[in-house]
Amino acid sequence: MLEFRDIVTPVDCLVTETTTLQEAVEIFMEKKWNLLPVTDLERNLLGVFTRSGLYQMILEGNPLETAIQPYIKKEARSIRIDTPYNEIEQAVKTSQVGTGVVLDEQDKVIGLLTKTEMVLALLKSANTLKEQLETILQHSNIGVLMTDGSQQMIYANEAFAKISGRTVASIMSRKLGDIFPGLLNGDDMPHHYEKFKSILHVSSYETVNHEEGKILLFQDISELEKMAEELETVKKLKLTIETTLEYAYDGILMTDEKNRITMVSPPMLELFSLEKNEVLHKPVEQVLPQLKLGNVFQSEMAEVSDFNEMNGIRYIVNRIPIKKDGKVIGAIGKVMFRQLNEVSELFKRLQKAENKASFFHEQLQKSESARFTWDHIFSKDPYMEKLKKSAAKAAKGRSTVLIRGESGTGKELFAHAIHNSSARSERKFIVVNCAAIPEDLLESEFFGYEEGAFTGAKLRGKIGKFDLANGGTLFLDEIGDMSLSLQAKLLRVLQEREFYRVGGNVRVKVDVRIIAATNRNLEEMVRQGKFREDLYYRLNVISLNIPPLRDRVQDVEYLIMELMKELNSMLGTSITGIASSAKTALLRYEWPGNVRELRNVLERAMTFAEHGKIQAEDLPDYLLSPLTEQISLAEDAELGAIRKALSQTNGNKAKAAKLLGISRSGLYEKIKKYQLSV
Numbered sequence: 001m002l003e004f005r006d007i008v009t010p011v012d013c014l015v016t017e018t019t020t021l022q023e024a025v026e027i028f029m030e031k032k033w034n035l036l037p038v039t040d041l042e043r044n045l046l047g048v049f050t051r052s053g054l055y056q057m058i059l060e061g062n063p064l065e066t067a068i069q070p071y072i073k074k075e076a077r078s079i080r081i082d083t084p085y086n087e088i089e090q091a092v093k094t095s096q097v098g099t100g101v102v103l104d105e106q107d108k109v110i111g112l113l114t115k116t117e118m119v120l121a122l123l124k125s126a127n128t129l130k131e132q133l134e135t136i137l138q139h140s141n142i143g144v145l146m147t148d149g150s151q152q153m154i155y156a157n158e159a160f161a162k163i164s165g166r167t168v169a170s171i172m173s174r175k176l177g178d179i180f181p182g183l184l185n186g187d188d189m190p191h192h193y194e195k196f197k198s199i200l201h202v203s204s205y206e207t208v209n210h211e212e213g214k215i216l217l218f219q220d221i222s223e224l225e226k227m228a229e230e231l232e233t234v235k236k237l238k239l240t241i242e243t244t245l246e247y248a249y250d251g252i253l254m255t256d257e258k259n260r261i262t263m264v265s266p267p268m269l270e271l272f273s274l275e276k277n278e279v280l281h282k283p284v285e286q287v288l289p290q291l292k293l294g295n296v297f298q299s300e301m302a303e304v305s306d307f308n309e310m311n312g313i314r315y316i317v318n319r320i321p322i323k324k325d326g327k328v329i330g331a332i333g334k335v336m337f338r339q340l341n342e343v344s345e346l347f348k349r350l351q352k353a354e355n356k357a358s359f360f361h362e363q364l365q366k367s368e369s370a371r372f373t374w375d376h377i378f379s380k381d382p383y384m385e386k387l388k389k390s391a392a393k394a395a396k397g398r399s400t401v402l403i404r405g406e407s408g409t410g411k412e413l414f415a416h417a418i419h420n421s422s423a424r425s426e427r428k429f430i431v432v433n434c435a436a437i438p439e440d441l442l443e444s445e446f447f448g449y450e451e452g453a454f455t456g457a458k459l460r461g462k463i464g465k466f467d468l469a470n471g472g473t474l475f476l477d478e479i480g481d482m483s484l485s486l487q488a489k490l491l492r493v494l495q496e497r498e499f500y501r502v503g504g505n506v507r508v509k510v511d512v513r514i515i516a517a518t519n520r521n522l523e524e525m526v527r528q529g530k531f532r533e534d535l536y537y538r539l540n541v542i543s544l545n546i547p548p549l550r551d552r553v554q555d556v557e558y559l560i561m562e563l564m565k566e567l568n569s570m571l572g573t574s575i576t577g578i579a580s581s582a583k584t585a586l587l588r589y590e591w592p593g594n595v596r597e598l599r600n601v602l603e604r605a606m607t608f609a610e611h612g613k614i615q616a617e618d619l620p621d622y623l624l625s626p627l628t629e630q631i632s633l634a635e636d637a638e639l640g641a642i643r644k645a646l647s648q649t650n651g652n653k654a655k656a657a658k659l660l661g662i663s664r665s666g667l668y669e670k671i672k673k674y675q676l677s678v
């Protein structure tokens with residue numbers, strides 16, 4: 001910007017009232033000025049001595065040593081140096097006089113301002129401006145064309161030459177319409193000029209001849225298009241990442257160079273119970289400090305955390321730095337928890353299976369001895385307590401014991417306890433499940449066989465269960481399933497305390513205590529001729545009838561607690577609680593499979609239970625919508641009466657039907673309807 005100071009001609013000589021004509025002539029000759037400012041000795045302006053004053057002094061014949069004082073013009077035009085430049089420009093344009101005196105801020109004379117100097121200065125500044133503009137235009141990416149009033153090209157820059165594919169020289173000195181026909185369509189609005197892949201801005205200016213010249217600016221948009229394409233690619237990439245995050249199985253979040261969250265996946269929000277708008281653009285340290293994602297900004301290395309826990313869900317964090325040119329510009333935090341749960345669930349199951357295997361291995365070691373005592377038979381039911389007491393008393397003698405009761409009520413448990421509290425507890429306890437052994441093998445199972453007993457077979461002899469149990473106890477489970485012929489042989493052993501091995505003719509003496517068990521109605525079988533009456537009386541010396549679990553209401557709750565303790569040690573679990581909804585379902589259920597079923601249900605639930613408590617959903621579905629729920633009040637009463645009748649008659653359906661006053665087939669129908677296990 002042009003400064004006023006730059007165009008002032010400094011006055012370096014002192015002209016006062018006493019300056020002589022000679023001195024004045026000499027100064028005029030040297031300085032070529034039109035006037036001399038006249039001051040006092042402090043350079044305060046007193047007036048001006050002009051060239052015409054000088055000529056007048058000479059013409060009037062003043063001698064050269066005459067002082068100029070009488071010819072000084074008092075009304076001198078002066079301008080302060082701090083006057084703004086545009087005001088000066090205006091003042092010079094309108095002033096009648098060609099030269100003004102310039103005063104400094106203290107009104108002392110410092111110089112002169114002439115119109116010539118002003119014009120020269122303006123010309124110089126215009127030139128500078130032109131040069132600056134040309135430099136800008138030459139280096140600009142915008143193509144520039146300029147015409148005069150007759151559309152004659154007067155300027156084209158390199159950028160335009162590049163855009164149009166011509167040289168500057170070939171463009172210049174030609175008419176615009178000749179080389180670029182149709183370039184000016186009369187519309188001055190910026191528009192897309194397809195031929196040069198540019199946006200064209202056309203503007204008009206007034207030439208020195210007052211004609212309308214044109215300035216055309218071409219903005220190359222091929223670069224812009226490339227950037228737009230890149231932007232589109234970036235946008236697509238962002239969308240891909242966002243979609244991936246949306247459906248990611250793990251919790252994932254990304255941060256920028258200031259570790260502020262830029263993207264986050266729904267599982268991450270779900271795990272930490274957060275909303276997207278609570279975390280987005282926030283520093284990770286503020287909203288999810290537990291991820292410790294800031295670590296990777298220091299270490300610049302990916303790392304994996306130890307196990308952490310959130311609301312009982314275990315998770316691990318993968319921290320990954322995002323690097324650009326060796327600098328960390330962000331981080332990715334990946335939280336794995338879903339697979340972990342599955343893996344740890346499988347791991348848990350494996351552990352439980354291993355515990356179970358070792359438990360059964362231990363049990364196997366003890367298989368030929370009675371494992372259970374009275375303490376293993378859990379009950380709070382007064383009748384059961386009485387039953388245990390009488391069984392314990394009976395155990396002391398050597399009489400045969402017959403244990404009755406539905407499947408899973410604990411008959412075998414009683415047999416074990418009887419043996420263990422008998423005088424034979426140190427001897428063997430042998431179990432034979434009469435229903436599980438094929439009919440044709442039962443005899444040899446019981447009595448064994450001699451070597452070579454079977455024709456053609458080079459079989460070595462086999463020791464039978466009676467031999468094995470000698471001195472101890474033989475538990476005959478499911479005695480009601482034994483064939484009549486074997487019943488006869490069994491009866492003989494019981495009576496004579498001796499037997500013959502299969503294929504043998506030597507009498508073998510044995511001292512075996514028999515405990516038999518069945519869930520069948522032996523009396524009915526005797527009546528039907530399916531069970532020998534004499535054997536029935538022989539076995540039924542001491543009879544223990546174990547009531548079903550549904551008739552021992554208080555036992556259900558007690559058994560749940562005791563069995564849970566036992567199962568915990570067997571499965572290696574630490575399930576101690578049970579949700580009330582689950583408990584209600586267990587208490588409401590009818591338990592057709594008795595304690596065995598209850599035990600199985602608990603074992604399954606404890607395998608599935610998380611966080612130390614059995615929930616309703618850990619129970620099998622059939623337990624949650626029990627049949628009883630669908631039974632009306634009247635049916636409820638009917639069911640109760642049938643159960644009572646059956647238990648009073650020891651499961652004898654004929655007697656029970658009589659008691660109920662209905663036909664036997666009617667009773668069978670009801671049993672089917674209520675799915676009673678008898």
Ligand SMILES: Nc1ncnc2c1ncn2[C@@H]1O[C@H](COP(=O)(O)OP(=O)(O)OP(=O)(O)O)[C@@H](O)[C@H]1O
Nearest residue numbers: 376377378406407408409410411412413519595596
């Ligand atoms: N009172 C009880 N206390 C603890 N566990 C019991 C009790 N009654 C039964 N059980 C358990 O229930 C399961 C079935 O018991 P057990 O085998 O003695 O029944 P069972 O009447 O002999 O059955 P089945 O007639 O089908 O042979 C066993 O796991 C046993 O430990």
